[in-house]
Amino acid sequence: MLLNPDTVKNDIDRLTEEQLQQVADFIAFLRFRDRRHRQVLHEDQLASLASEFAEEDSRLAEWGMGDYAQMLHNEGR
Template structure:
């Protein structure tokens, strides 16, 4: 007997209040699953990556240039 059959057997023996608790627990499990594994739209992520890739590259280069300038200033001291 598989898990689904065992659960169905047990469900048939529960009263209405217990069934409501089981229903609440199932709702909780579904909610938790969405929190743990968010539904990511990979197409949207790829679009955003492309949209911001150039800006990210420019910011990284500015950061490197700024770091180099600061090191040069520090060497002069």
């Protein structure tokens, strides 16, 4: 089906505010999807991200262990 931009614009002009909001939301979704599809991560980028997150996970785990040990000590009283 070949779309005529003028026909689409005329249809949009006749929409209610609620319908117009739905069209705006859909346009925002299409733009988001387009940006997401254009963003390509290469294997080296993924490896770098994985390493960065692994380091952060380790730091968070070590930081939380002190609280955990204190909690166990308090339960033993």
